[in-house]
Amino acid sequence: MASSVERLSEPANPSIREQTPAWIGVDWGTSNLRVWVMNSDNHPLHALESSAGMGTLEPSQFEPTLLGLIEPYLDASRVLPVICCGMVGARQGWSDAGYLTTPVDQQSRAQAHFTQTNDKRISVHILPGVKQLSPADVMRGEETQIAGLLLQTPTFSGTVCLPGTHTKWVSIENSTINSFQTCMSGELFALLSKQSVLRHSVQSENWSDEAFDQAVASVIEKPETLASALFSLRAESLVNAVPDEVLRSRLSGLLIGAELASCRSLWSDKKVMIVGDAKLAGLYAQAMSTLDSQVNLVEGDAMTLSGLIANYQSQLELQR
Amino acid sequence: MASSVERLSEPANPSIREQTPAWIGVDWGTSNLRVWVMNSDNHPLHALESSAGMGTLEPSQFEPTLLGLIEPYLDASRVLPVICCGMVGARQGWSDAGYLTTPVDQQSRAQAHFTQTNDKRISVHILPGVKQLSPADVMRGEETQIAGLLLQTPTFSGTVCLPGTHTKWVSIENSTINSFQTCMSGELFALLSKQSVLRHSVQSENWSDEAFDQAVASVIEKPETLASALFSLRAESLVNAVPDEVLRSRLSGLLIGAELASCRSLWSDKKVMIVGDAKLAGLYAQAMSTLDSQVNLVEGDAMTLSGLIANYQSQLELQR
Known part of the structure; x- marks a missing residue:
């Protein structure tokens, strides 16, 4: 697994930098992994990127790969929500998050697939893709x-x-x-x-x-x-x-x-x-x-x- | 250079098999080389095939590759004509045979490009491709x-x-x-x-x-x-x-x-x-x-x- 981690941004204001993370946002595509560490006001405290895309990983490698990036932000006393989107939810990804079927409205979009982890400091949800039956089509x-x-x-x-x-x-x-x-x-x-x-x-x-x-x-x-x-x-x-x-x-x-x-x-x-x-x-x-x-x-x-x-x-x- | 030679056909009649070759026909494409050993009645005495296509060869390798196939049919006392067509005549091939420009009639098709060889038992001609100026197009x-x-x-x-x-x-x-x-x-x-x-x-x-x-x-x-x-x-x-x-x-x-x-x-x-x-x-x-x-x-x-x-x-x- 070839991967590189890059810190994309660092808030200028130290008071923001030291804030407690409230949740983690993850965009995990075929060739890239992007992670945002978010505060409770939904502002990113840190943005991280890695080349460990879904296409380079076995199912068992997703959790350690994510932990390798977010370990500094975890705390044994609480469970940090992690919301993931992208190819990570494909059949060949971390865990099959399925598809919603068109028409897809705001309410159905709230669905997310809970993914069991060994580490209890995180609670991972993967967003489903969307499929269309006829003409057949898919997005993730x-x-x-x-x-x-x-x-x-x-x-x-x-x-x-x-x-x-x-x-x-x-x-x-x-x-x-x-x-x-x-x-x-x-x-x-x-x-x-x-x-x-x-x-x-x-x-x-x-x-x-x-x-x-x-x-x-x-x-x-x-x-x-x-x-x-x-x-x-x-x-x-x-x-x-x-x-x-x-x-x-x-x-x-x-x-x-x-x-x-x-x-x-x-x-x-x-x-x-x-x-x-x-x-x-x-x-x-x-x-x-x-x-x-x-x-x-x-x-x-x-x-x-x-x-x-x-x-x-x-x-x-x-x-x- | 990975290549394999296969004898494709062998005339059933021994009298034909022992006839003297009159000339050699060659179809030398990007990925394959086909050779026909012809008698003076324009019947094939032998057909040979090799995977040493033009795409796998440096310019200096064409003559030895051909000789490796046709050596058994050569005779120091005479010069055997060899007529080649295909990508062998491209700029990256044995020798650039150029293009005729459309319209191309029977007379212009008689042109062929003489290619110098070290071995004096063969006289090699490569047929030119055809180009069209507008809309631009090429064949070989x-x-x-x-x-x-x-x-x-x-x-x-x-x-x-x-x-x-x-x-x-x-x-x-x-x-x-x-x-x-x-x-x-x-x-x-x-x-x-x-x-x-x-x-x-x-x-x-x-x-x-x-x-x-x-x-x-x-x-x-x-x-x-x-x-x-x-x-x-x-x-x-x-x-x-x-x-x-x-x-x-x-x-x-x-x-x-x-x-x-x-x-x-x-x-x-x-x-x-x-x-x-x-x-x-x-x-x-x-x-x-x-x-x-x-x-x-x-x-x-x-x-x-x-x-x-x-x-x-x-x-x-x-x-x-």
Whole structure:
């Protein structure tokens, strides 16, 4: 198990730093583990990160991995609640937290899966994912970011787009996840740019907005051109010596354009909130800037923490 | 360099087996090397195969690799012509044979690139690939299969489809390659089924014609659905326990359907000749069976050998 721990932030005010932790928020994805040590006002006292993602761990390794990070904050005299979201709740994770089935409203989101631990100083709950029966779809982690968004903007109605390896397009109304759709453009980009014949033609640190925009527009207009447009990136490099940065930007534009074409009903004439890291979410916003939708950007990590807070509050209320 | 040599065929008639070789035909692709030892009537005396594909070799290794296979047929008293096609003529191959530019007619196809060797018992020529300037595209090897097809069916007019890792769709008229289009569905299928998240849901030795046909039809009708249909394979497995054989067949159908959608002008209302191995070419024929085109199948290796013969004959005529 290769892992590294990094202290992400340290509150400037010593009085906050010395406060007693009230609970722990955990975002445990396939390749990363993030931990927030929270006070009773729901402010983070410490933020920690490790590369010990769910994909690198056996079920028996989750508890010691978590304890290795949070040991300094534990106290034998009390039980610290730990709320986890993400792939940690998959069948191959720490403990199968199952799925809620769409439509998923605020009340059902309060559910969490209690996970037995050997260490009695913690009480671990893992949030379930969300599934849709037809067309079949699944998410695990994004539902928490949406809960966070709805904690901050309870009246939001429209589509939430969460770009990533597997981008989610989620239709929200009355604080309810009605339906959603997943596209694997992020994974396709990684496979094609690193492992296909195109890898010889798209290795560049630079970027061309013009090439990206043109590719997006061409695929949205004619989605059927995608299959032949992909190999043409290699051919343009061999035949016309088109620079790698243009071809890399074009590959990204082709894949995001194909995704937009497949999700048209979810953004056309809709309010769209894009939740993610600045770079990737920014590309989606750029691709959509000329389309018939109102697009706003929100930072993804902040929404995850907000979603964990929303769930912690729900747990407290359930206990009253 | 890992390689294995296999004697593929041995003529039953001893009088043929003992005939003097007249020339050598070579199909040297990225992952395989095939060699035919030919008599003066253009019949193969021996067929050999090795895994020493172009992708595994440094430029200096090509000549010794070939000699290792054909040494028994060489004679110090004469020079044996060797005609090669395929990726051996790429910039990273034995020697850059360049490209002919479309339109490519029978006369231009007689060109071949003389390659200097240390061993004076052989005279090596490598056939050039074909490039198209706009839209940019390239082929290397398929042009020889097309020459073979035109040797056998000189009057063919229509589209030749050559399925493979990078499938080529080639428009032929008056024995001329007018234009062509490449789709990388074969490489996409390999990447998605072996290395993406879909790999967990498509590992099966079995097959469902029904799932394949439905997927082809759905993407041809609505090409814009491809991007979201891909992840739904994983979701159908998780949510509805759809069997792997159905999902594998569906993945193949989605990718071939997307390819057919992108190449519609090349098969709609056209005669289509599919050149390839029985399994993959058969899938393309099945996908096209309900479409508005006349489809015929031809075995790919036979066309490669026929194309090498066509070129050898052209070389002889040039020398007269």
